[in-house]
Amino acid sequence: MxxxxxxxxxxxxxxxxxxxxxxxxxxxxxxxxxxxxxxxxxxxxxxxxxxxxxxxxxxxxxxxxxxxxxxxxxxxxxxxxxxxxxxxxxxxxxxxxxxxxxxxxxxxxxxxxxxxxxxxxxxxxxxxxxxxxxxxxxxxxxxxxxxxxxxxxxxxxxxxxxxxxxxxxxxxxxxxxxxxxxxxxxxxxxxxxxxxxxxxxxxxxxxDQIRQLSNGLMDKAQGLPERINQLAKQLSAAAGTGKAVESSDGVPARQMDVLTLLQDPEDKARLSHITAVMSLLEGHANVVMDAVDSSIIPSxxxxxxxxxxxxxxxxxxxxxxxxxMGLDAKMRQYADGSRFVRSVVDKAGMQGFNRVWERAENLPTEAEIHNPDLWIQRMGL
Incomplete structure (x- = not known):
């Protein structure tokens, strides 16, 4: 059955x-x-x-x-x-x-x-x-x-x-x-x-990360009308006081979208992880394409x-x-990831950076993408 x-x-x-x-x-x-x-x-x-x-x-x-x-x-x-x-x-x-x-x-x-x-x-x-x-x-x-x-x-x-x-x-x-x-x-x-x-x-x-995030958001979609209603009441109550309305983790109401309303802390952490990995992959590829000199690509x-x-x-x-379509965000991933890769390679060498490919635990967090020294310290480099 x-x-x-x-x-x-x-x-x-x-x-x-x-x-x-x-x-x-x-x-x-x-x-x-x-x-x-x-x-x-x-x-x-x-x-x-x-x-x-x-x-x-x-x-x-x-x-x-x-x-x-x-x-x-x-x-x-x-x-x-x-x-x-x-x-x-x-x-x-x-x-x-x-x-x-x-x-x-x-x-x-x-x-x-x-x-x-x-x-x-x-x-x-x-x-x-x-x-x-x-x-x-x-x-x-x-x-x-x-x-x-x-x-x-x-x-x-x-x-x-x-x-x-x-x-x-x-x-x-x-x-x-x-x-x-x-x-x-x-x-x-x-x-x-x-x-x-x-x-x-x-x-x-x-x-696995993408499916867990998507399934989690789908499971919460049923409660979206209630969350929107709660936000509307907060905005209405705050209108006369001049106070800004924020989510539980400090996101201003004016910056909220459907995705923000659906996410719980686990969803946010998972999305942050996916963002960090995408920044790593795109940044690494950008660094490689620019690493060739004029003897390989003259122009x-x-x-x-x-x-x-x-x-x-x-x-x-x-x-x-x-x-x-999020293409502007993708370009920011290129830039953020490129800075991370260049910084790690400059300080730990390419062999040190390549530890990132060994296992999932070695992938950088979003915070580490923006502060490569944190990743270098965590890896013991």
Missing amino acids: ESNQQHLSAATASRLVNWDFAAATAAALVAPGPKMSRREIQAAVTDLRRLADESVTHVHRITGLDAAEDLRDSQVLIVDRASWAKANSQSFAALMNPMLQHLAQTRPEAVNATNTAVAGTLTGAELGAVLAFLASKVLGQYDPFAALAADNPSKTGGRLLLVAPNIISTERELNVEPRDFRLWVCLHEQTHRVQFAAAPWLRDHML VKTIRRRFNDRGANRGWLDKFFRRV
């Missing part, structure tokens, strides 16, 4: 988001990219494959991680925008379906077969629109969760996606040497691939300067979507 209920909840959960419709919507909405002949496209794909292979040697030399010598459990794919969106819809499904199944099991009254089909299509359309926007921005991505996708026949450890139209469009926009820019991008993305190879426990650790300094300046020239609509 219990297994039958689990089967029913799994079937219901799978209809909460129409993942195929999300991928189809993204493919229909996203522009194909710069106009190129078939010969130019084939040449670009060949070049990116060659530079992706070449970059692994540099990642190995810079990081000292021997895992770079054997990456057979993952794959490199050169994709267009629509293919990137489809791959991400598959990974989202693998990540979210267990959480949606948890919702269906714990709150069956909120998830019934009557409305899930319509809701799933609407949610799929919304996700497709988001993927369409991101598909035109992302240069590359290492997806450690690819093996979890139901329709991934290779069941590899992960897959590196290099989005050819975006790389070509950006190198033209920046007016930089194509070979140099492509190798620079490959260095960053291959570093992510090497990170997960060096720390084979990291994927499951991140997956590396020009590329970095123009790439950083590129953000100032974006239109207001693009900036708005980036803020909503």
